[in-house]
Amino acid sequence: MSQTRRYWLLKSEPGCFSISDLQNSPQGISSWDGVRNYQARNLLRDEIRTGDGILFYHSNIPEPAIVGVARVVRSGYPDHTARDPRSEHFDPRSTEASPIWFMVDVQYVAHLPHALSREDLRRHPALSAMEVLKKGSRLSVQPVSAAQWRDVLVLGGRPELLEDL
DNA sequence: GCCAACGTTGGC
DNA sequence: GCCAACGTTGGC
Numbered sequence: 001m002s003q004t005r006r007y008w009l010l011k012s013e014p015g016c017f018s019i020s021d022l023q024n025s026p027q028g029i030s031s032w033d034g035v036r037n038y039q040a041r042n043l044l045r046d047e048i049r050t051g052d053g054i055l056f057y058h059s060n061i062p063e064p065a066i067v068g069v070a071r072v073v074r075s076g077y078p079d080h081t082a083r084d085p086r087s088e089h090f091d092p093r094s095t096e097a098s099p100i101w102f103m104v105d106v107q108y109v110a111h112l113p114h115a116l117s118r119e120d121l122r123r124h125p126a127l128s129a130m131e132v133l134k135k136g137s138r139l140s141v142q143p144v145s146a147a148q149w150r151d152v153l154v155l156g157g158r159p160e161l162l163e164d165l
Numbered sequence: 166g167c168c169a170a171c172g173t174t175g176g177c
Numbered sequence: 178g179c180c181a182a183c184g185t186t187g188g189c
Binding site for chain 1: 185186187188189
Binding site for chain 2: 179181
């Protein structure tokens with residue numbers, strides 16, 4: 001496991017963008033655009049790097065869960081949807097010279113054979129500390145520890161991915 | 166659909 | 178700079 005590789009949980013409402021949408025994107029790659037929260041923006045712009053591991057979380061559905069794994073294939077760059085007046089994420093304050101919002105590109109790796117529900121996560125000591133379980137946790141980009149990453153892949157049924165990511 | 170928690174806005 | 182009002186998120 002690389003010392004500099006880091007791990008993140010990305011939230012998405014599947015009705016908006018699901019892991020299958022990512023899988024079906026060209027080469028399984030999509031930009032992760034539309035994030036309009038400064039704390040998440042800072043992570044996208046400054047912290048998330050090519051090669052980092054992503055846990056894909058489906059939110060705001062009857063059974064929210066970590067449903068799969070992706071990897072970062074491009075680190076932070078300006079989110080051009082902020083400059084598109086037709087986009088619902090349009091922000092007229094953002095300019096080409098001084099962009100406000102950033103995104104990364106992610107590539108589909110795998111679904112987890114056993115998606116991990118919040119109850120699943122709560123049951124396991126290491127995972128019960130995950131940010132996503134905390135009351136009022138709304139951040140759509142969250143850091144994940146190496147131990148949490150490992151346990152999610154093992155419990156989710158893809159332990160072999162630990163060798164790649 | 167409810168509502169608690171959170172982030173943002175804007176008057177002062 | 179404070180803080181009340183408001184809008185949004187997201188579990189339940």
